[in-house]
Amino acid sequence: xxxxxxxxxxxxxxxxxxxxxxxxxxxxxxxxxxxxxxxxxxxxxxxxxxxxxxxxxxxxxxxxxxxxxxxxxxxxxxxxxxxxxxxxxxxxxxxxxxxxxxxxxxxxxxxxxxxxxxxxxxxxxxxxxxxxxxxxxxxxxxxxx
Numbered sequence: 001x002x003x004x005x006x007x008x009x010x011x012x013x014x015x016x017x018x019x020x021x022x023x024x025x026x027x028x029x030x031x032x033x034x035x036x037x038x039x040x041x042x043x044x045x046x047x048x049x050x051x052x053x054x055x056x057x058x059x060x061x062x063x064x065x066x067x068x069x070x071x072x073x074x075x076x077x078x079x080x081x082x083x084x085x086x087x088x089x090x091x092x093x094x095x096x097x098x099x100x101x102x103x104x105x106x107x108x109x110x111x112x113x114x115x116x117x118x119x120x121x122x123x124x125x126x127x128x129x130x131x132x133x134x135x136x137x138x139x140x141x142x143x144x145x
Contacts, residue, residue, distance in 0.1 A: 085109045085117045092124045093134040100138055108138075 079087070086109040090096055096105045103111075112120070123137045 081114075082106075082109045082112075085112055085114075088117065089120065089124075089134065092121055092132060093137075094130060094132045096134045098135050100135065100142065105134075 086106065089109065090105075099105065099108060120134070120137060120141070123140070124132045124134070127137070
């Protein structure tokens, strides 16, 4: 269902852009055709009249996006593997401070690989919620090694 909501949200954005473009294009096209009270008989003249209105609008829209686009519209960069490990461990562990050896949580996540992360998550899940301290699990792992 999430992808369906995303699809309709993107579709509505694009329809909104197309509608706003038509709102601008319609009166301009009408003005260009009837400004000199001349009749346009050939398809080539219709095409040139349409292009003469379309190009400034498209260029103006491109310039508007370039100059005044909100930075929030830019997609966030994908998280690094260390950031993913950090979020997975932080979601399960109750505390992630006071790690053995004076290492910080970020440094630990940079050192871990996927196999070690899964092992830590497995050990954390075996402990009752409220008592899941990453420090204690790391001390137990060091004792076993």
